[in-house]
Amino acid sequence: ELKVEQNPLFLSMQEGKNYTIYCNYSTTSDRLYWYRQDPGKSLESLFVLLSNGAVKQEGRLMASLDTKARLSTLHITAAVHDLSATYFCAVDPEETSGSRLTFGEGTQLTVNP
Amino acid sequence: ETGVTQSPTHLIKTRGQQVTLRCSSQSGHNTVSWYQQALGQGPQFIFQYYREEENGRGNFPPRFSGLQFPNYSSELNVNALELDDSALYLCASSTPPAGATYEQYFGPGTRLTVT
Numbered sequence: 001e002l003k004v005e006q007n008p009l010f011l012s013m014q015e016g017k018n019y020t021i022y023c024n025y026s027t028t029s030d031r032l033y034w035y036r037q038d039p040g041k042s043l044e045s046l047f048v049l050l051s052n053g054a055v056k057q058e059g060r061l062m063a064s065l066d067t068k069a070r071l072s073t074l075h076i077t078a079a080v081h082d083l084s085a086t087y088f089c090a091v092d093p094e095e096t097s098g099s100r101l102t103f104g105e106g107t108q109l110t111v112n113p
Numbered sequence: 114e115t116g117v118t119q120s121p122t123h124l125i126k127t128r129g130q131q132v133t134l135r136c137s138s139q140s141g142h143n144t145v146s147w148y149q150q151a152l153g154q155g156p157q158f159i160f161q162y163y164r165e166e167e168n169g170r171g172n173f174p175p176r177f178s179g180l181q182f183p184n185y186s187s188e189l190n191v192n193a194l195e196l197d198d199s200a201l202y203l204c205a206s207s208t209p210p211a212g213a214t215y216e217q218y219f220g221p222g223t224r225l226t227v228t
Contacts, residue, residue: 004155031215042203043156043219050215088155092215100146100169101217103155 002027004091006104014112016078021107023072023089031092032072033101034063036085043088046074079111117206117220125226126194134189134223136204144168144208145187146217147179150201162187191225199227 003026013019023032030051035043047056049065049072056063060083062075072089086108090101118137126132138145144163148156158171162181176192185206191198201224205217 033217035219042221045216045218048216090155100158100161100171101148101156102158103148106155 002091002093002102004089004102004104006087006089006107008107009105010108010110012110012112013076013079015080018078019076021074021076021087021089021109023074023104025070025072025089025091025102027070027091027093028067029070029091029093030065030067032065033090033092034072034074035088035090037088037106038085046087076109079109081111081113084109084111117204117218119202119204119220119223121223122221123224123226125228128194128196128227130194131190131192132194132225134191134202134204134225135186136189136206136220137186138204138206139218142206142208142218143185144206145181145185146205146207147187147189148203148205149173149198150203150222151197152200156203159189194227196227199225201225 005024007022032049034046037043047063052067054065060077065072086106088103088106090103117139120135146161147159150156159173160170161168165181178190181187201222203222204220207217
């Protein structure tokens with residue numbers, strides 16, 4: 001059974017600080033996704049990482065993928081309050097034909113002024 | 114381009130009842146996946162439909178069933194509702210994986226409460 005583990009599950013940080021969210025998974029895969037979810041809302045796609053060594057950046061967020069270590073990171077630079085949300089990573093296993101995601105538990109991020 | 118839509122937005126049902134949730138996929142997408150998200154947890158894959166056929170199923174009992182129509186819209190049916198079925202139900206549409214970005218686009222969700 002595929003397992004996806006995020007660390008930490010809860011993160012409270014001050015504006016202007018940097019931090020990294022980690023996503024470990026238990027099967028071979030070269031497709032990893034990061035989503036953002038605001039309370040009571042649906043999932044907003046942040047990044048799609050499709051190969052080993054992939055790195056993508058959007059604003060204050062940067063995601064990377066190491067398929068050999070089965071690890072993805074979401075790095076937050078100079079956090080602002082608007083980044084407060086729950087962040088999920090999700091993995092699409094190699095053995096499926098695609099689009100069957102297994103999600104982590106989520107990291108609830110709170111950015112304090 | 115029309116995004117993924119779901120109906121209804123909210124629904125309250127009684128234990129033992131049946132419910133049908135609906136999803137219209139994004140224009141050009143022929144694959145629909147359904148996920149259940151309990152409060153405080155990550156979404157869990159229920160099943161996927163591709164060209165009107167079930168194309169993979171997660172660890173959900175048979176009382177969770179679905180359909181996909183020729184226009185690629187989809188329904189999720191849940192029979193004999195239980196209290197634990199209370200959750201946000203998310204629909205996601207995508208194009209076939211070959212040569213694509215594999216990206217899924219999620220709808221706004223249906224919040225189901227079972228009392």
